[in-house]
Amino acid sequence: MKVRAILVAGGHGSRLAPFTRYTQKTLLPLHERPVIDYALGTIRRAGIHDITIVANQFIGQIAQHVGAGLPGERIHYVMEEEPLGVAYALTLARPHNEDARLLVYFSDNITTVELRDHVERFKSETQPPGCVLLAREEADPRAFGVAVLNEQGAVVDIVEKPATPVSNLAIGGIYLFDERFWSFLDDEVASKGAAFSISDINRRYVALGAAELLNVGAETWVDCGTPSSLLQASIMAKEGRLDPTPHRDATR
Numbered sequence: 686m687k688v689r690a691i692l693v694a695g696g697h698g699s700r701l702a703p704f705t706r707y708t709q710k711t712l713l714p715l716h717e718r719p720v721i722d723y724a725l726g727t728i729r730r731a732g733i734h735d736i737t738i739v740a741n742q743f744i745g746q747i748a749q750h751v752g753a754g755l756p757g758e759r760i761h762y763v764m765e766e767e768p769l770g771v772a773y774a775l776t777l778a779r780p781h782n783e784d785a786r787l788l789v790y791f792s793d794n795i796t797t798v799e800l801r802d803h804v805e806r807f808k809s810e811t812q813p814p815g816c817v818l819l820a821r822e823e824a825d826p827r828a829f830g831v832a833v834l835n836e837q838g839a840v841v842d843i844v845e846k847p848a849t850p851v852s853n854l855a856i857g858g859i860y861l862f863d864e865r866f867w868s869f870l871d872d873e874v875a876s877k878g879a880a881f882s883i884s885d886i887n888r889r890y891v892a893l894g895a896a897e898l899l900n901v902g903a904e905t906w907v908d909c910g911t912p913s914s915l916l917q918a919s920i921m922a923k924e925g926r927l928d929p930t931p932h933r934d935a936t937r
Contacts, residue, residue, distance in 0.1 A: 687785040694792040695765040709743035716922035731800040793910040794858035815895030817861040829855035830884035845884040
């Protein structure tokens with residue numbers, strides 16, 4: 686099976702205003718390179734060469750920076766004319782990605798976690814392998830989908846943005862999905878409408894016992910969606926803490 690990537694870089698970026706009035710948030714700097722380079726680096730080191738980038742009116746700036754990609758890559762650019770939510774952004778990318786397993790990557794997220802082994806498994810398994818959900822411990826996970834674990838430590842549910850979190854394991858931003866993703870998306874959008882969140886799809890996989898929780902642990906995962914977190918990530922980049930694992934291909 687093919688594994689392709691959808692890099693979601695849409696929305697207004699209102700938390701990073703006024704800078705996002707003039708450029709897309711993924712082009713804001715993390716020390717010496719823009720945010721999108723780190724996201725693309727993770728995707729590329731995972732061995733994925735077919736990437737769809739969904740972005741707003743500044744997609745031309747992204748295309749000017751990324752271009753046609755590296756040799757052997759296919760980069761598709763899709764414009765999100767209005768920020769109508771996650772389901773809408775993913776649906777725009779659907780024509781390029783319907784016959785593949787997917788890495789869905791929300792561009793605010795920077796991680797040192799290497800996904801190559803998981804992607805290789807998704808390429809090679811003949812039966813649908815389910816989904817892989819990245820999770821990290823958060824002191825205040827209320828802004829995320831939060832994992833509910835049983836006594837054995839397996840994920841049994843996901844609660845979206847709970848007022849009172851049942852755990853400190855936040856899920857959000859980077860996901861691997863098998864070929865059932867689009868049918869699950871159709872079902873959940875038809876059921877939830879505007880209330881849809883990607884946690885609804887994750888819960889479908891959890892209910893089937895087909896979700897693997899990948900706890901980031903000692904690795905790094907930073908959400909760069911606010912000025913303070915962007916500053917934190919920039920400091921980490923300057924200190925070399927966002928560099929890829931040395932034995933991996935460091936091509937960004």
